Amino acid sequence: MAHDPHHNPGDPPTLHDVDTVSSVVTVYAVVLALAVVNILLTFAALGPMALPVQLGIGAVQACLVAWYWMHMRRGDTAVTLSAFTTLFFMFIFFVLVLADVLTRWRAAI
Amino acid sequence: MSASTHGHGTVLKHHFDNLEQQHSAERLGMWFFLVTEVLFFTGMFVAYTVYRNWYPGEFAFASSHLLWWVAAINTGLLITSSLTMTLAIRSAQLGDKAGLIRRLLLTFALGAGFMGFKAFEYATDYHEKFVPGEMFRTEYARPLAELTADDAKRKFEGRPALTRTEVESYQFKGEYEHWSQDLAKRNYGREPATEGTVSPERVQLFLCFYYIMTGIHGVHIIVGLGCILWLVFEAYRGAIPREAYSKVEVISLYWHLVDMIWLFLMPLLYLIRSGGGQ
Numbered sequence: 001m002a003h004d005p006h007h008n009p010g011d012p013p014t015l016h017d018v019d020t021v022s023s024v025v026t027v028y029a030v031v032l033a034l035a036v037v038n039i040l041l042t043f044a045a046l047g048p049m050a051l052p053v054q055l056g057i058g059a060v061q062a063c064l065v066a067w068y069w070m071h072m073r074r075g076d077t078a079v080t081l082s083a084f085t086t087l088f089f090m091f092i093f094f095v096l097v098l099a100d101v102l103t104r105w106r107a108a109i
Numbered sequence: 110m111s112a113s114t115h116g117h118g119t120v121l122k123h124h125f126d127n128l129e130q131q132h133s134a135e136r137l138g139m140w141f142f143l144v145t146e147v148l149f150f151t152g153m154f155v156a157y158t159v160y161r162n163w164y165p166g167e168f169a170f171a172s173s174h175l176l177w178w179v180a181a182i183n184t185g186l187l188i189t190s191s192l193t194m195t196l197a198i199r200s201a202q203l204g205d206k207a208g209l210i211r212r213l214l215l216t217f218a219l220g221a222g223f224m225g226f227k228a229f230e231y232a233t234d235y236h237e238k239f240v241p242g243e244m245f246r247t248e249y250a251r252p253l254a255e256l257t258a259d260d261a262k263r264k265f266e267g268r269p270a271l272t273r274t275e276v277e278s279y280q281f282k283g284e285y286e287h288w289s290q291d292l293a294k295r296n297y298g299r300e301p302a303t304e305g306t307v308s309p310e311r312v313q314l315f316l317c318f319y320y321i322m323t324g325i326h327g328v329h330i331i332v333g334l335g336c337i338l339w340l341v342f343e344a345y346r347g348a349i350p351r352e353a354y355s356k357v358e359v360i361s362l363y364w365h366l367v368d369m370i371w372l373f374l375m376p377l378l379y380l381i382r383s384g385g386g387q
Contacts, residue, residue: 021196031191042382061369076136082144093148094158097155098162
């Protein structure tokens with residue numbers, strides 16, 4: 001992680017480490033707007049596309065929250081690795097289970 | 110060292126070289142915990158995925174009878190609480206004690222509002238007997254019994270049996286819950302597991318997922334509220350100087366994760382109705 005040469009690691013947070021109110025509120029507005037869109041799309045009869053669209057909106061919201069509010073943009077390598085490791089384990093979890101379930105011969109369930 | 114002295118000697122623990130290293134370690138510790146929390150919920154989401162894939166009609170039916178407007182309000186409350194929590198970190202970093210306490214209390218109020226609406230929702234569902242088990246089965250049987258009796262009366266009077274159209278537009282004389290009326294209309298006169306029917310057992314399966322997933326999420330909200338109250342107490346007694354802002358940050362990381370989980374939980378449980386379940 002890059003260090004500001006003028007900033008002693010032992011000093012309290014300088015103003016460039018502090019989120020601005022405008023950035024926090026902007027993310028809030030976008031996340032809330034996406035939630036409203038998600039709810040309104042429920043009544044749009046998207047058919048089979050409804051689920052991917054809803055999950056896509058959720059993923060965008062999660063990325064915004066993680067990147068800005070959870071400060072992943074600070075670039076702590078270990079934190080970034082932890083987050084992506086989580087996604088990787090989720091991927092394995094879903095793939096292994098669904099590979100079983102979706103390839104079963106189902107007579108009549 | 111006393112808690113009232115808040116120079117680097119109190120905030121900086123002896124096994125860290127500097128505050129930045131300590132804060133990084135604190136954040137990483139919380140992130141590791143969040144990883145386990147995500148995997149905990151992933152198990153439930155995977156199970157949900159399997160059963161939604163197997164029983165899309167039943168899941169869509171059950172979802173359409175939940176109180177989606179309560180979930181919408183709760184979504185707004187939780188997202189706003191994440192906003193106030195992030196602003197609380199800013200207050201802590203700037204040494205604004207009053208602002209920190211104010212924003213933490215606002216976050217707590219919004220989270221408590223979420224739980225209040227959740228309690229109202231659960232109470233309504235329970236009152237409507239939309240709960241898996243004997244109550245559900247008993248309530249479902251009531252409109253079916255009326256339809257059966259009406260059909261029997263028609264037969265006795267020499268009239269034809271109820272047609273599908275008549276069943277779908279049937280006006281019940283008794284007072285039954287909205288979901289049991291819909292379920293009875295869907296299934297009456299049809300063989301079980303044929304096209305157009307909705308299995309009441311699988312509807313109850315959805316309800317199991319609904320109560321367990323939202324219930325466990327609710328428990329996480331309550332734990333988060335407790336942590337926020339602890340932060341308020343710490344801030345009030347002056348134990349969160351600028352150097353110790355990371356106390357607020359690690360709790361906020363947990364709170365944001367609980368918010369993110371809800372952002373996926375809400376559409377999966379409440380918003381299936383747009384045809385994605387059929």
